[in-house]
Each structure stands twice: as C-alpha cells, then as structure tokens.
Amino acid sequence: MRTSNYLILAAVVLATSACTNWSERITLPANPDPVWRAECSGCHTLYPPKLLTQSDWKALMARLDKHFGVNASVDDKARETITLALLQDAAPDSSSGNHSDTLRITDTPWHRNRHAGTSIPVWRKNGADKPSNCNACHKNQDEQLW
Amino acid sequence: MKSLWFTLAITLSVFVQPVRAETPQQILSAYTAEAARQTANYKPSPDRGRQFFTQHRSTHEKMPNCAACHGDNPTTAGRHVITNKTLEPLAPVSGSERFTSATKVEKWFRRNCGEVVGRECTAAEKADFLRYLLSTVGA
Numbered sequence: 001m002r003t004s005n006y007l008i009l010a011a012v013v014l015a016t017s018a019c020t021n022w023s024e025r026i027t028l029p030a031n032p033d034p035v036w037r038a039e040c041s042g043c044h045t046l047y048p049p050k051l052l053t054q055s056d057w058k059a060l061m062a063r064l065d066k067h068f069g070v071n072a073s074v075d076d077k078a079r080e081t082i083t084l085a086l087l088q089d090a091a092p093d094s095s096s097g098n099h100s101d102t103l104r105i106t107d108t109p110w111h112r113n114r115h116a117g118t119s120i121p122v123w124r125k126n127g128a129d130k131p132s133n134c135n136a137c138h139k140n141q142d143e144q145l146w
Numbered sequence: 147m148k149s150l151w152f153t154l155a156i157t158l159s160v161f162v163q164p165v166r167a168e169t170p171q172q173i174l175s176a177y178t179a180e181a182a183r184q185t186a187n188y189k190p191s192p193d194r195g196r197q198f199f200t201q202h203r204s205t206h207e208k209m210p211n212c213a214a215c216h217g218d219n220p221t222t223a224g225r226h227v228i229t230n231k232t233l234e235p236l237a238p239v240s241g242s243e244r245f246t247s248a249t250k251v252e253k254w255f256r257r258n259c260g261e262v263v264g265r266e267c268t269a270a271e272k273a274d275f276l277r278y279l280l281s282t283v284g285a
Contacts (some may be wrong), residue, residue, distance in 0.1 A: 042254075044229040069208070070228060071261055133230040 033085035045134045049089035057086040170238040170245035174276045180269035195278025205264035
C-alpha cells in the first residue's frame with residue numbers, strides 16, 4: 001500500500017472514532033452526589049462531569065470565588081466533596097475534545113461539534129438565550145439523557 | 147432472625163434520619179429573636195422585607211437586587227439572570243421546600259447577600275424578608 005493510502009486509512013479511522021465519541025449519549029452519574037447536585041444545580045443545569053477534563057474541573061473548582069462572574073464559593077468540606085464527585089466521572093486529560101481553555105463546556109470541541117449548524121437565534125427561540133442553558137432545549141424529565 | 151433484621155432496620159433508620167425539617171415560621175422566629183437581642187422592641191415588617199427584596203444596589207452589575215433573579219413576585223418562578231435557569235418560587239407556598247432548613251436558608255443568605263448586597267445581611271433584614279414572603283402566601 002502506498003503512503004497516501006495509509007494516510008487516507010488513518011484519516012478515516014480517526015474520523016470514525018471521533019464521530020463515535022461525539023455522538024455518545026451523555027448521562028449524569030447513576031447516583032449523583034447530593035452535595036454536588038444541591039450546590040451546583042441551585043443556579044444552573046447540573047452539567048455531566050464527563051463534559052470537561054479532570055484538569056478543567058480542578059481549575060474550575062479552585063476558583064469558585066470567580067465563577068463566570070459570580071462568587072459561587074462553598075465551604076471547604078463541600079468543595080472537596082464536589083471536586084471528588086466531578087473527578088470520578090470527568091473526561092481524562094487525554095480527551096482533548098472535552099478540554100476548554102475558558103473552562104466553559106460550550107467552548108469545548110465536543111460541544112461545538114454537537115451543535116454545529118445550531119445558530120444562536122435557535123437557542124433564543126427556545127427560550128435558552130444562551131447555549132449553556134441546556135434544559136431549554138434538552139427536555140428530559142429524568143435529566144439522564146442528552 | 148426476622149426480628150433481628152427488624153431491630154437492625156429500626157436502629158439504622160434512627161441513624162440515617164435527616165435533620166428534622168423546620169417550618170418557615172420557626173426560622174422566622176429564630177431570626178426575630180436574634181434581631182430583638184440586637185434591637186429592643188424589634189418586630190419583623192413585611193413592608194421593610196419587600197423593600198429589601200426590590201431595592202437596587204450597586205454591588206453586582208447584573209444582579210442589582212434579589213428580584214433580578216427571583217422575579218418581582220416571589221410566589222411565581224424566577225429566572226437566574228446569568229444562567230437563565232428557572233428558579234422555584236421563593237415564597238413558601240404549599241408543596242414548596244423553601245425555608246424548611248435553617249442551615250440551607252443561612253447558606254443562601256450568606257452567598258446571595260455577599261453577592262447582591264455586598265455584605266452579610268442582619269438578622270433583622272432576614273426576619274423582615276421572611277415575614278414579607280410569608281405575607282404573600284395565598285395572595
């Protein structure tokens with residue numbers, strides 16, 4: 001086989017694996033930690049931990065006092081409990097599709113890919129106003145399937 | 147054997163009992179008592195509570211007052227001004243779990259007062275506010 005054929009084959013394999021990963025159903029952990037649920041879902045959608053990498057969650061949990069424009073500080077015990085719950089189910093650091101420099105899930109390649117072609121007006125029409133308000137469009141009663 | 151399991155179950159259930167639920171009235175009484183220790187003849191006022199709820203402040207640009215997220219009418223659902231998440235009505239209307247845990251109430255006062263008011267709220271402010279919320283029930 002010529003080198004170019006190998007390259008094409010590699011590209012096809014890569015593309016297929018990426019698609020499999022990106023079309024995976026996202027679920028919350030079977031038994032969500034009650035502290036994590038109570039603290040985080042008080043203000044926003046309870047985001048599945050696998051949508052960001054372990055390092056991203058660590059960085060995010062280290063700066064809760066500056067949490068996307070809000071002081072979302074919790075006490076040390078709650079912070080440790082939540083961090084543990086997140087890391088248990090987070091994407092590994094090798095999963096570059098789930099990494100975001102801004103620590104925003106909506107900025108990850110995975111999210112951008114899954115919502116490619118979805119324009120902001122659609123989000124607005126559904127009452128979400130912004131892509132981070134998942135439940136405005138993803139209306140699943142048990143919040144288990146996205 | 148059966149009775150052993152029964153005894154074990156009863157014993158365990160005692161240990162895993164959640165903290166006994168409190169009522170909004172009990173929480174109001176506690177804040178009122180605390181405020182009265184600080185100010186003689188203090189009595190909670192729903193009017194002051196309503197003013198506290200709607201008063202515009204300059205601490206947080208996007209969250210100038212409680213109503214920014216909780217809505218002007220505390221008996222109806224609010225909407226978080228940053229995340230757009232729907233927030234359960236604040237007023238302890240029937241079926242609501244609002245103001246049934248003093249620990250939880252204190253935690254949210256601490257967080258939200260710091261964010262919106264720019265300082266911790268006083269016991270009098272908390273009592274006034276809760277008195278206001280209770281006055282809206284059935285309205």
